Amino acid sequence: MKSSQMKVSDLGEKGIIERIIERSKLCSQSNMDLSNFATSIGDDSALTNITMDENSYLVSSTDMLIEHSHFPYGMTYFQMGYKAVVVNVSDLASMGADNIGFLLNIAIPKDTLLDDFDELICGVIKACDEYDIPLIGGDTNQAGEIIISGTAIGQVDKDKALMKYGFQTGDLVCISEELGLAALGFELLNLKKQLTNNLFENVDLEKKLKAAYEIDSSLCEMAIFKALKPEARYLEGHILRDHNTKDNRLTATDITDGLASEFYEIINSDKKFTYSSSENLNDNYKKGIRIYEDKLPVEEEYKEIADALGLDYLDLFLHVGEDFEFLFTINKELKNQLSDDMNFYIIGEIIEKNTLEIVLSNGDIKNISSEGYQHLK
């Protein structure tokens, strides 16, 4: 395809970010110092050297939520506002940062009811309360749908920042809590939406939904709640940060686009970091991830519900995001010490082989594909 005919959708979201970095170098006449950008690009937040304090990074994260793609069916205005804070706080937390302030940039349709608007703002404020991040400014605009662009600003000690890179062969691969709940919630909400809209195959959809609720109605409700009102692992971010030392390097990221996608992210990030000066990246790099199906914290009922909905539970677990749980790596020796401070699940380890693989319950080993959620694909 000729470059002039290519569309941004041909790149996908991550390709677009790479493109921005590439164009930055081409466009910048003054040879813009992209070293700050480069250190943290692809990480959860931007790290900036603040001149006034040589020991700290300024940490900033910005995320835009657009009604039609980020607010699932059934989400209240309160939950929209709440989520706009959570997604940004989650990025800061997964760097181990302390919060400084939140900027709210909101566009709303002009016929939005004031009561609904108030509810949305209340969601923002409650989340700011919850995560101890004051609302410090913002902007309002008019648009055809609700758009909330939040920016969270924080700070972290330079030698404590939780990067995506820097893990070693033998490190344990961990997650902060059960995954896949939000993914299941989105599926259930989607079913409900189709039923409400009276679309095709009503009987079949109704049967599926009923079956899911009959297996475990409270699990279904929990899943929906997690999809509608996610929380950020703020506390866990601080605990991990406090355990992060030069000799005992932790790495962490929040799971927003599915576990598989985050695996690729951290491996790519580590690859870049490790061989940033070498030219033959792929030849030399020898780190990968192996996880075990049997170690995944999944309830039997979860598998049954996925089955009833005609879904592969591993797909939900690996390829759908928005859990905002942490994926992190620790040195084996840290295991017991960290267990005293927080709950987590060890699901695998860093291996000395350039693959991402899952050992299934039946002993088979399968490669994990990268198909996470990309907004522009």
Next chain:
Amino acid sequence: MKSSQMKVSDLGEKGIIERIIERSKLCSQSNMDLSNFATSIGDDSALTNITMDENSYLVSSTDMLIEHSHFPYGMTYFQMGYKAVVVNVSDLASMGADNIGFLLNIAIPKDTLLDDFDELICGVIKACDEYDIPLIGGDTNQAGEIIISGTAIGQVDKDKALMKYGFQTGDLVCISEELGLAALGFELLNLKKQLTNNLFENVDLEKKLKAAYEIDSSLCEMAIFKALKPEARYLEGHILRDHNTKDNRLTATDITDGLASEFYEIINSDKKFTYSSSENLNDNYKKGIRIYEDKLPVEEEYKEIADALGLDYLDLFLHVGEDFEFLFTINKELKNQLSDDMNFYIIGEIIEKNTLEIVLSNGDIKNISSEGYQHLK
């Protein structure tokens, strides 16, 4: 009207911001400390006390540009990207801040051509170069139209920050450069758009446009250029800041919504600041602004062109924004000293009377209404 039936459009943009502050107090259980927010709310940027350095404020500004309302007819992708940086840098500059970094949050239609996207990013990067503010992070999304939410982060010495409030009776009211050019540019672009779209009254519109260009074609082109590629008064912000002392207080804001609207802004801001503890604001406050038509830096050709277009040039000057020039106040004694460092026009003074007025060339005195541009009205 019952509150439950009210729409956000009934409030207008500034009303909405007030509403957000009000709801913040009502919703916050932990009695969120809004003092940071309150100091700078309504000012150009948020000021935050950064704990690590007691002498500095962290300054942050966020602005969302939406294609259908912020990108005039004829604007190139490059100019869209450039403007997204300028609007935020302008806010920081008008606080006297040094730039730290820029976060780019962009949503684009998925069928956007990659070449167009590259051009847009190039606009962002060139502006970042121009204003010495590195791009440090961001987010990309898909939307039905181009939405760019930029966040600029900077810092300023606490006793140097250029607030909107704090002027004294007798202070001179100044602007950094000629105003009204962007306003004229928007009018001309609008005419061209209507002509291109073959709308009604074609002959009349063509005549108007031709007349404008016959009066001064280069002024017309300059006006259009200013509307399409605004610049921020970064240098001027630093000069004003350096002259700002405890004994000789400067105040400043950038003119984004029209001069009249900014007059109301600075008076309201000063009112709140001055009597923040009193209950009878309106009774006690005795400061206002008087400007003089004869002191406005307006070329004769500008007036003629406005006339040819059927517009009142004072309306363009007072009630349309997007110039990104500075409105600032200085103590009389600073006049000569400041003239050595930068160009500016003295257009009036702070008076001991609670009015906003203009002394017309014929000697008549007229009140200035507040009708600036409000996005949600």
